[in-house]
Amino acid sequence: MSNATSGQSQVAGSADVLTADRVAAALRDDILRGVLKPGARLKDFELAERFDVSRNTLREAVKQLGTAGLVTTRLNAGSAVRRLSEADAREIYIIRRTLELSGVDSLSRAGEAQMLNISAAIEEARRAAAESDWSELSTASLRFHQAVAALNGSARLDAFFANVLAQLRLVNWVMTDEPSFQMQWVDRDKGIADLLLQGNRHEAHIKLSRYLDDSEALIINAIRRSPDGLASASTSS
Amino acid sequence: MSNATSGQSQVAGSADVLTADRVAAALRDDILRGVLKPGARLKDFELAERFDVSRNTLREAVKQLGTAGLVTTRLNAGSAVRRLSEADAREIYIIRRTLELSGVDSLSRAGEAQMLNISAAIEEARRAAAESDWSELSTASLRFHQAVAALNGSARLDAFFANVLAQLRLVNWVMTDEPSFQMQWVDRDKGIADLLLQGNRHEAHIKLSRYLDDSEALIINAIRRSPDGLASASTSS
DNA sequence: TAACTCCTTTTTGCTGAACAATCCTGCTTG
DNA sequence: CAAGCAGGATTGTTCAGCAAAAAGGAGTTA
Structure with missing residues (x-):
């Protein structure tokens, strides 16, 4: 029962936080740390692989950062790290x-x-x-x-x-x-x-x-x- | 252009807004109008049928309202319209x-x-x-x-x-x-x-x-x- | 050379089904 | 009548797939 395998997800170990939140936090960290610089596009398939999460879940994480104002999203054109004017x-x-x-x-x-x-x-x-x-x-x-x-x-x-x-x-x-x-x-x-x-x-x-x-x-x-x-x-x- | 055929979704018509946003707006309206009173549980399967969207999409809409502070979510126990203390x-x-x-x-x-x-x-x-x-x-x-x-x-x-x-x-x-x-x-x-x-x-x-x-x-x-x-x-x- | 059009390749937005884990309800049992 | 247990309901998450829009390139024309 150690937890790594447990939790409720089949694959990723989650303590008791929603997986999307965990990914969102990691992504935010990458952005704030400068790993992902303003203007960088966030292709969800790519990132989903990088974080070993479903494309669907990553998408939710990106959306969270969107409402937080760290990324911008154009309809059907994906998201990118926000560039401040x-x-x-x-x-x-x-x-x-x-x-x-x-x-x-x-x-x-x-x-x-x-x-x-x-x-x-x-x-x-x-x-x-x-x-x-x-x-x-x-x-x-x-x-x-x-x-x-x-x-x-x-x-x-x-x-x-x-x-x-x-x-x-x-x-x-x-x-x-x-x-x-x-x-x-x-x-x-x-x-x-x-x-x-x-x-x-x-x-x-x-x-x-x-x-x-x-x-x-x-x-x-x-x-x-x-x-x-x-x-x-x-x-x- | 009321609905069905247009938009990018196979089923629901979306003018040029993300479907989840559209559903979130409709849900928010229901909450603010009092159709869904504080304490009312939001079962996603039920609502997904009601709005004719996928369970996954509705879930995203509910999450949006969660970050907006209109609904609360307990892990594994679902969401409900927030009751203000x-x-x-x-x-x-x-x-x-x-x-x-x-x-x-x-x-x-x-x-x-x-x-x-x-x-x-x-x-x-x-x-x-x-x-x-x-x-x-x-x-x-x-x-x-x-x-x-x-x-x-x-x-x-x-x-x-x-x-x-x-x-x-x-x-x-x-x-x-x-x-x-x-x-x-x-x-x-x-x-x-x-x-x-x-x-x-x-x-x-x-x-x-x-x-x-x-x-x-x-x-x-x-x-x-x-x-x-x-x-x-x-x-x- | 520059610009416009057409077409192919990505990439996105959404769906529907699946599955484990957890909660809830009613029933049994002491 | 309280405590406990089983079974169904509900949730969180993943996966594969499809239609529509955007990105990008080749070709044509000026």
Whole structure:
């Protein structure tokens, strides 16, 4: 009964999660990790073989990522990893301002667990920086901002915001991740976190607002100077 | 082109939408309209016959509604129309406060189309009230609040908020929709809309905040005094 | 050379049947 | 009357196959 063979599927071992969900998670990981870069087509037969799942199941997984905003699908023309436009990036920063700043504003209603989440993310970032693990540091920073948005106190909002931040990571591979440059952001994260832990809602709001302005400018710039229509420029237009 | 022969499926006619999406929309409509009440089980074989689609396709549609938060699924025990708990309702109102109030705050950045949306919703509510169409009036009110949240300026946020409001409608069937009582809310909607159209951001914020407090209290009350375990405690008794 | 049309090859969207695992219901039994 | 058990109902998943649409190439014409 060990489980590998058991579970309910005839072939793939599933602990107690739907197989499609498992595949979706793996696919999301590949996308976020940059194995599948924006614009890459997702042919379901190919991927079904790669993950050793039925074409039908993989299709469901892809659809999940579609509703998560990580892949786009044209009818009868298949799916591809989403390529974010400048407008998309702008929209994402609108959402970040709305949810993160609102989270700071409702700091007084925050529970202890939520504050702990914030300091945990900062601590993790500090450790990653010490070990020069730039990839981990980047995700720790995102986790901090997610914790800020979590101050709003809604799990649904958290899930939505996680999706949005995941979409933002689609742009990450465009950016030249200069370590020394990235350190600046971590320092500013820590500054905001300290203000929050002190309960200084007002200053935190201002500092976070500036942070988002600068971050957005950087990302927009990166998108503009990136090889834009690399894969899409074909087929005329 | 009502149905049968066209489209790409052998059986069901699809204009240019995925069949699963079409079925999902129809199902959502049934749920929101109250044809399928909270707690109702969704047996896929049954529904597949009802919509004349394959069991596999219907399953995908149900899963979509699952991620939309309208149905819950227990592993190996099937899906059912979601029944909102008091905590769910509270969370929804947290989201409403976050997004609607933030929308009011960013009124200055709003475009003309967005303001037009607001007045259109109010106008529609007025018309529905004149015709005593209480169902349409209720949806018009929701459309107004959606327009307020749309002031934030993000399509993604709009889609998310639409989902949340749809979930809120799951509670609606619990409430005794006394017409005269519902009129009160429409009037308050109009009051807020007028302030917005005048550009009076501050007063609108205050009025909307009170509106949400009162509305939440009403809904929470309705949930508390509703026949709670109506469908789950049945089968015997 | 460039562009247009036609045709073949993929690839997609959906179906229907199959099967193991699990849940549910009613019946038996103590 | 409670506990337990069998059998049917239902779910999660896979597989093979078909029709329709898109992708891609060859050939023709300008």
